[in-house]
Amino acid sequence: xPDTAAPARAKPRLRPGDRVFSGSALAAGTLILAILAGxxxxxxxxxxxxxxxxxxxxxxxxxxxxxxxxxxxxxxxLWSSAIALLMAxxxxxxxxxxxxxxxxxxxAQGLGYIIDLLAAVPSVVFGLWGGNVLAPAIQPLYSWLTExxxxxxxxxxxxxxxGRTILTASIVLAVMVLPIITALCRxxxxxxxxxxxxxxxxLGATRWEMIRTAVLPFGRPGIISASMLGLGxxxxxxxxxxxxxxxxxxxxxxxxxxSNPGTIAANxxxxxxxxxxxxxxxxxxxxxxxFAITLVVNMIARWIIGRRREFxxxx
Amino acid sequence: xxxxxxxxxxxxxxxxxxxxxxxxxNIEPRSVTxxxxxxxxxxxxxxxxxxxxxxxxxxxxxDGEVLIDGSxxxxxxxDPVLVRRQVGMVFQRPNPFPTMSIRENVLAGVKLNNKxxxxxxxxxxxxRSLKGANLWNEVKDRLEKPGSGISGGQQQRLxxxxxxxxxxxxxxxxxxxxxxxxxxxxxxxxLIEELKTEYTIVIVTHNMQQASRVSDRTAFFNxxxxxxxxxxxxxxDTSTIFSNPSEQSTEDYVSxxxx
Ligand SMILES: Nc1ncnc2c1ncn2[C@@H]1O[C@H](COP(=O)(O)OP(=O)(O)OP(=O)(O)O)[C@@H](O)[C@H]1O
Ligand SMILES: [Mg+2]
Numbered sequence: 001x002p003d004t005a006a007p008a009r010a011k012p013r014l015r016p017g018d019r020v021f022s023g024s025a026l027a028a029g030t031l032i033l034a035i036l037a038g039x040x041x042x043x044x045x046x047x048x049x050x051x052x053x054x055x056x057x058x059x060x061x062x063x064x065x066x067x068x069x070x071x072x073x074x075x076x077x078l079w080s081s082a083i084a085l086l087m088a089x090x091x092x093x094x095x096x097x098x099x100x101x102x103x104x105x106x107x108a109q110g111l112g113y114i115i116d117l118l119a120a121v122p123s124v125v126f127g128l129w130g131g132n133v134l135a136p137a138i139q140p141l142y143s144w145l146t147e148x149x150x151x152x153x154x155x156x157x158x159x160x161x162x163g164r165t166i167l168t169a170s171i172v173l174a175v176m177v178l179p180i181i182t183a184l185c186r187x188x189x190x191x192x193x194x195x196x197x198x199x200x201x202x203l204g205a206t207r208w209e210m211i212r213t214a215v216l217p218f219g220r221p222g223i224i225s226a227s228m229l230g231l232g233x234x235x236x237x238x239x240x241x242x243x244x245x246x247x248x249x250x251x252x253x254x255x256x257x258x259s260n261p262g263t264i265a266a267n268x269x270x271x272x273x274x275x276x277x278x279x280x281x282x283x284x285x286x287x288x289x290x291f292a293i294t295l296v297v298n299m300i301a302r303w304i305i306g307r308r309r310e311f312x313x314x315x
Numbered sequence: 316x317x318x319x320x321x322x323x324x325x326x327x328x329x330x331x332x333x334x335x336x337x338x339x340x341n342i343e344p345r346s347v348t349x350x351x352x353x354x355x356x357x358x359x360x361x362x363x364x365x366x367x368x369x370x371x372x373x374x375x376x377x378d379g380e381v382l383i384d385g386s387x388x389x390x391x392x393x394d395p396v397l398v399r400r401q402v403g404m405v406f407q408r409p410n411p412f413p414t415m416s417i418r419e420n421v422l423a424g425v426k427l428n429n430k431x432x433x434x435x436x437x438x439x440x441x442x443r444s445l446k447g448a449n450l451w452n453e454v455k456d457r458l459e460k461p462g463s464g465i466s467g468g469q470q471q472r473l474x475x476x477x478x479x480x481x482x483x484x485x486x487x488x489x490x491x492x493x494x495x496x497x498x499x500x501x502x503x504x505x506l507i508e509e510l511k512t513e514y515t516i517v518i519v520t521h522n523m524q525q526a527s528r529v530s531d532r533t534a535f536f537n538x539x540x541x542x543x544x545x546x547x548x549x550x551x552d553t554s555t556i557f558s559n560p561s562e563q564s565t566e567d568y569v570s571x572x573x574x
Contacts, residue, residue, distance in 0.1 A: 195410040199474070201371055203424035203481060204400030213423055217414035311414050311461045 040291065047285035049278050058278045060271060070286055072250045076261030077290065080166050080241065081234035083255075084173035089227050092178055096185035101211060112186065119179035127243030130172035131164065135244065138171075139163030142256040153253045160258035162246060167255040169245040169263075173237055177230035184229065188222030189215055221305045221312060228301040235265070235294055242266035264290040317344040317515040318384040318401075318484040320365065325379030326544070327360050327369065334360045336544035338379070340534060347507060347516045349526035349553065352536030353568070357545030358519045361536070362487050365517065366402035367395040383484065400424075403483035407490040409470035411462030411477070417454050420462040420473055421445060424481035440480055448476035449506050468499025475506065479514070486510065488518040492525065504529050523569055527557050535565045 055061045061069050095115065099108045142165065146157035192215045200210040216223075241263050249259030262270075268283045275283055320342040327335040335357035342348050350358045363369040364377050367388060381388045388398050403424075411420045421441045425432060432440070441458065445451040450472040454465065462473055471491060478486060488507075492500040500522075507516060507529045520526050526533055533556040538545045549556065549565045560566045 193410075195406065195408055196412060198368065198371060198406065199410040199412065199477075200423070202366070202368055202399055202404040202406075203427060203477065204396050205427050206396050209427050213412065213427070217412070220414070308414075310464070311416075 043284060043288040043291055046281055047288050049281040050285040053278050053281075058282050060275070060279050060282055066282070066285070069282075070264075070289055072261040073264045073267050073286060074289060074293070075251045076166065076247065077235055077263040077265070077293065079261070080170045080173060080245075080263055081231055083167065083170035084177060084234045085227060085231050087171065088174040088178045088181055088230060089223075091174075092181035092226070092230075093185055093223065095178075095182045096189055097211060097215070099182075099186050100189035101207065101215065112183075115179045115182050118175075119183065123176065123237060123240045124243070126172050126176050127240040130168060130240060130244035134171065135163035135165075135168050137163075138168060142167075146256055154255050156254040157257065159256050160246070162258070164244055164246040165256050165258070166245060166260040169241050169260075170255075172240050172244050173234045176237065176240060177233050180233065181226045181230040184226035185219065185223055188219040188226070191222075192218050217311075220308075224301055224305055228298060231297060232294055235290065235297070237263075238265040238269045242269045317513060319344050320485065320515065320517075321380075321382040321385075322365075323380040323382070325361075325364065325377060325381065327357065327364055327377050328375065329360075329372070330374040332542075333544040335364075336546055338547045340547060340550050342515060342517060342532070344515050345511055345513070346532060347511045347518060347530045349530035349533045350517065350519045350536060351521070351523070351526050351533060351568070352545070352548075353538065354521075355541075355545070356536040356538040358536055359489050360545070362489055362517060362519055363404075365485070365487055366399050366404055368399065368404060370395055400481060401483055402485040402487060403478035403481065405471070405474050405478055405486065405488040405491050408494055409467055409474055411470050411473050413461060413463040415462055416459045417462050417465070417473060418458040421476050421480050423477055444476040444480040445473075447479050447510070448472045449502060449509075450476055466499070468495045468502060471495060471499065471503060472506065475503070475510075479510070483514070485515045485517070488516065490519050490521065493521065500525070523557070523571075527553055533557070535560075535562070535568060537564055537568070 050058070050066055055065055056063055095111070099111050103111060139160070139162065142159040142163060145155045146159040149155045150157045196214040196218060197210055200214040205213060242265075245260055245262065245266060246258065247260050247262030247266070249257070249261055251261060252259065264286050268287060271279070271283055322338050322340050322342075325335070325338045326333060338361060350362060352358055360369065360375075365381060365388075369375040369377065377389065379389075383401065387393070411417075412423060415423060418441050421444050422432070422437055425437075425440060442451060442455075445454065450469060453469060454460075454473075463470070465473065471494075475486075475491075492503050495503070504525060507518065510516060511531075518526075518529065530553045532550065533553045534550040535548045535556060536545050537548045549560055549562045551560070556565060557569050560569065566572075
């Protein structure tokens with residue numbers, strides 16, 4: 001027979017390293033999804049009794065409908081986190097820029113180290129500090145603010161006598177989320193291509209103008225992601241808020257009074273120990289809502305980042 | 316608009332390392348001057364000292380004088396930011412701002428310099444600069460698209476448009492075509508030919524044909540060995556450098572015997 005046998009084509013060979021890697025990546029990805037689904041399923045299943053039970057049979061609800069019970073908690077969670085973020089993000093960006101673009105090298109390293117240390121402080125410590133040091137120290141300021149700027153709804157009186165207000169809780173949260181936002185922003189700013197920084201400088205930009213034209217726009221998606229991580233931490237923070245905030249009130253914009261809305265996470269921590277029966281289901285249901293809030297917040301962040309993908313420089 | 320550059324006995328250092336030594340040369344207004352020489356001889360280092368861009372590199376410093384129309388760039392109290400507004404620069408790799416549209420890229424420098432610009436003035440400037448960079452026809456329908464979404468050659472011309480939009484006196488180009496294909500390279504060479512009626516242009520290139528095509532004067536730099544400073548070997552009319560140089564090393568280099 002003439003040699004018609006096609007030359008044996010080299011089969012794409014799967015190398016063991018590739019196989020192990022893709023296998024473990026797949027397993028890890030699946031595991032994360034499975035855990036997430038498991039948590040969601042647990043929360044949903046455990047929440048069902050809250051809908052089916054008469055509110056009068058759940059002591060914590062005290063006769064009121066479920067939604068009017070969670071509304072102030074949802075508000076308190078979002079409100080305290082938003083204020084915390086509002087304070088933390090500008091400061092973080094400032095520190096990160098200082099470290100990445102202004103500080104001399106040794107100082108930058110030292111500062112970076114301190115920030116990382118701050119991230120390692122347990123939240124109980126922040127709680128103790130917030131409740132026992134910060135709150136009494138800042139109370140006179142609150143009194144002053146309600147007296148002189150009380151016409152602004154945020155500063156409406158009467159001022160809390162203990163200083164354990166939602167603003168104090170937000171300040172503590174801000175301090176807690178500051179390290180992670182700063183560390184991520186610093187990394188992002190350091191990644192700015194030298195090429196783009198030089199482009200700005202060669203056009204006659206001052207250092208600040210260079211940062212505005214090259215560094216910040218380039219780092220924008222990173223800043224948003226960092227803020228969202230910080231927000232995630234603030235939304236879910238339990239101990240610190242539980243120890244600082246004296247919560248009793250409903251939905252209000254006033255930051256300095258003694259009637260403050262609680263937060264979902266802190267409320268669960270405070271109530272869980274003494275809860276029984278359907279009360280536990282109620283608390284789990286509020287947990288489900290927190291879970292949903294976090295998901296929505298993350299989706300919004302992704303949408304914001306994706307909107308200007310074309311301009312991200314990733315192409 | 317265009318200005319005369321005089322360099323007097325300039326040394327450039329990176330920390331303790333002397334990268335370039337004893338450069339003295341004059342560059343006439345409305346001319347194109349090419350810097351050629353083997354890799355590592357300090358062409359980029361030197362060209363950056365003409366608008367103080369070397370100061371961006373930690374540890375880099377100069378000794379000597381650079382005069383632009385008689386005033387020394389390195390005099391105490393001279394603001395490097397103002398120097399760079401006067402002496403523009405185009406880099407080896409095209410570097411439009413990826414976060415900005417084509418239009419915003421062109422206006423980036425102007426926005427820094429004089430903050431407020433009416434919409435119609437801005438439109439005029441964008442059109443004029445892009446036409447000046449021979450790019451207008453290719454991008455006029457997508458000015459709002461990202462600056463990084465066009466071809467490399469177009470990006471480089473966008474960078475030139477961005478540089479000329481601030482109306483500098485001098486335009487420095489460090490190997491502006493080395494990342495481009497031959498067609499884009501020709502487009503930029505034509506552009507340089509046109510720009511020289513208005514600007515003083517200095518261009519670094521590794522391409523001998525390019526140097527002989529676009530430049531009026533050519534400076535040949537060389538280095539005695541690694542760790543030695545680069546020096547200006549010969550500076551003359553381009554035709555002289557390529558046909559009848561007075562130094563043996565220049566002849567060897569332009570004829571391709573080394574480098
Ligand atoms: N950032 C830097 N720090 C220290 N030394 C540097 C730096 N940049 C360049 N050098 C040194 O200065 C000398 C001149 O370099 P330069 O980049 O100016 O050469 P060049 O002529 O532009 O070379 P090429 O043609 O390859 O671009 C080289 O010895 C180089 O190693
Ligand atoms: Mg070079």
